[in-house]
Amino acid sequence: MKLTEEQQAIVQSEGNIKINAVAGSGKTTTLLTYAQARPQQKILYLAFNRSVKLEAIRKFSEAECHHVEIETAHSLAYRAVVRGSRFRIQQNDLTTYQIKEILNLKPKGEALSEYVLAGHISRCMRLFCNSSERKVQELDYLATVSGEEAHEFVKKHYDEIIHQTRLLLAKMNRGEVDITHDFYLKKFQLHEPILPYDCILFDEGQDASPAMLDIFMRQDHAIRVIVGDTHQQIYRWRFAINSLEQVDNFKDYYLTQSFRLNTHLSKLAEAVIHYKFLFTSNLNINIAGVGKHRKSQVKATIGRTNLALLVKAIDMLVENGEIESVYFEGNFSSYTYAQDGGSIYDVLSLYNDYKQGIRDKLIRSMPNMDALETYAEKTDDAELKTIIEIVKKYGRKLPYLMKELKQRHLADGEKGKADMIFSTVHRCKGMEYDEVTLLDDFITEDSIDKLFRDEGSAVADALTEEINLLYVAVTRSKNKLRIAEKLLPKDFDVPPTHHIQVIKPPKVSKKENKTTAIPQFRKSQPTYANKRWTEKEEDELVAMFNSGTSIEDIASYFERTKSAVYFRLKKLGVIYD
Incomplete structure (x- = not known):
């Protein structure tokens, strides 16, 4: 293919560059194309994850870029x-x-304190393993904790x-405990390795771990190329940094x-992206x-969250039968x-007070749902909070759904x-589709404006990432x-084109207030006691x-008597005397 002027300038560049x-x-x-122009060099392409790596292997192999x-x-x-x-790997x-x-760990005088403590130890370990720090005590873990109870x-x-x-x-290092993937990456960084390559291409630099960036920046013997999109940084919650803003003395190039x-x-x-002008003037x-x-x-x-996606699906x-x-x-x-291993079914069993159905040991140790919610708040476990919300929303209907x-x-x-393909933003990064529908759980212009006016620069980083999520x-x-409609910038004039379709807010009548995918159990008296059952x-x-x-x-839901439900189940062969 014919290169653009911007691409050609990158291919012909010399020295360290960032794109x-x-x-x-x-x-x-x-x-x-940059690599093809340097056939005599030994080049390393650092991919963001395994799926990107496999796709890159396919493309470079087809181009005979060996x-x-x-x-x-x-x-x-x-x-x-x-x-x-001697190390053994803990797969999760x-x-x-x-x-x-x-x-x-023992209780610290507070309910569930040993579990909350363990949750923070886990998160602190991940922070250290992804950081460039050499000692745990050099971290400021408290600065990374959000949520009042967790803080x-x-x-x-x-x-x-x-x-x-x-x-x-220390137990991992001695081989007493199976190591995590983050652990061996950290150990690699602490070894200060010299990579045997003439040139290193570092992809997705806007979401690099500080540990990997530290390794990359130590390779002074090699030409280094770092590429990314500042506005696609969406992994700050996983302790990633925008390395494009961290590297000095690298010549700037752009693909626009x-x-x-x-x-x-x-x-x-x-x-x-112009939303960022609400709290910054440094924008390009x-x-x-x-x-x-x-x-x-x-x-x-x-969607932005698992909860919104599952509800929509x-x-x-x-409910509506729009898709098959x-x-x-x-x-x-x-x-x-949840990241910690507990499933939606474990939480549902706790919700139903069915302890023998809980596989996850942490959730099984909880006396009730209130305790689990308290734990989720004190550890600021977003995934667990989402699962709790789904269980509370659908209850016993969840297994069927x-x-x-x-x-x-x-x-x-x-x-x-x-x-229909469903995905959170994080899971579809790098993907593309012919037609995309966005759920309305992203941040809005009014929310950005209000949060910055109320909280100031303390929330600038968080707002930046929320805007980046919508951009991606x-x-x-x-x-x-x-x-x-509420996600559109106020100063954006929607063009008369089929390429952008604005979804107006639904009109909810007084008679109808659906909040779940299956109607809530009705509270009225049985009115269909003698009505024939339909196949549906x-x-x-x-x-x-x-x-x-x-x-x-069930009787309340169908507005029938309990005996009518019982005898219909018996006739269908579901229950026996």
């Missing part, structure tokens, strides 16, 4: 630290319960958290033409949309599990055939974007009974 590339600007193609090695930070670290060593992060047991707990127990984090890391976005979508993306954004896509085959719904698939097949980016089960979603979920190879979501579309009602009846809903609640 700020807008969404869909062909940065992988640019890096590939002098380029493609790795992730973790694959480099694994080869240097783990292979041939240690759970709160495991940490409590390993360190023999108060950490402030009170700070020394204990730091001490126990050091003990846990987007081959994905058309003119209308690029203007909207620019307008979203220019996107030239040159995309010519016309297809609307692959459709996606993108249930609404479209189960779905695909969730990043594996459907990941939307129903999850079963429906799983049965209609297509395999990875069939993704493009799904009636908007820029996933190649052809058409459906967006809620029978299917729903069986599903509710099998999911653990009581006959009393």
Whole structure:
């Protein structure tokens, strides 16, 4: 393909450079051409994650660019630290319960304090392993904690958290505890390795871990190229930093033409970034949309949170029957599990006071839902909070709803055939779709303005990331974007085009106030005692009974007597005398 002037300048550059590339600007193609122009050099391409690595391997192999090695930070670290060593890897992060047991943590006079302490030890360890610091005590962990209850707990127990984090890391280092992936990356960074390459290409630099950036910046013998998009930094919550702003003496280059976005979508993306003018004057954004896509085959719904996505999927698939097949980016089960390992079904069992149905040891240790909610607040566990909200919203209907979603979920190879693809922004980063619908759980201009007026510069970083989330979501579309009216910038004039469809707020009548995907149990007296059961009602009846809903609640829902429900279940062969 013919290169743009911006791409050509990068390919012909010399020395260390950093490239700020807008969404869909062909940065992988640019890096590939850059490497092709240097066939005598041994080049390392550092990919953001495994899926990006595999895609890059495919593209570089097809171009016969065999002098380029493609790795992730973790694959480099694994080869240097783990292979041939005594270390055993913990495939998932240690759970709160495991940490409590390993360190023999005891209650501190507060309910669940040993579990809350373990949760913060886990998070503090992740912070250290991703940082450039050499000692745990050099961290300022308290500064990373949000949520009033969590902040108060950490402030009170700070020394204990730091001490126990050091003990846990020491146990890993001695081989007494299986190590995490973050641990061996940290150990790699502390070794100060010299990488045997003439040139290193560092992709997705806006979301680099400080540990990996420290390794990259030590490679003074090599030409270094760092590429990313400042406005796509969305992993600050995972302790990532925008390395494009951290590196000095690297010549600046830009890729401002987007081959994905058309003119209308690029203007909207620019307008979203302009939200940042509400709290900063230091802003540089220019996107030239040159995309010519016309297809609307692959459709996606993108939300900020798992909760909003699951509610929307249930609404479209189960209640309204708008779609028949779905695909969730990043594996459907990941939307129903907390980072600590507890599942939506564990929380549901606790909600139903069915302790024997709880597999996760931490959740099983909770006396009730109130205790679990207190734990989630004190640890500021966003994923667990989401699961609690879903369970409280749907209750005993949840197993039936999850079963429906799983049965209609297509395999990875069939993704493009799904009636609708669902994804959070984080899971679809780097992806693109013909048509995108945004849920309305993103930040709005009014919210940004109010938060900054109330809180000032203390919330600037958090607001920046929220705006970036909306920007990344908007820029996933190649052809058409459906967006809620409240998410649009106030000074953005929607062009008369099919490429942007504004979703007006729904009109809710006084007679109708649906808040869940399946109507709430009705409270009126039985009025359909003698009415024939429809096939649809029978299917729903069986599903509710099998999911653990009581006959009393089923009777209330269908507005029938308990005996009518009982005898219908008996006739259907679901229950026996």
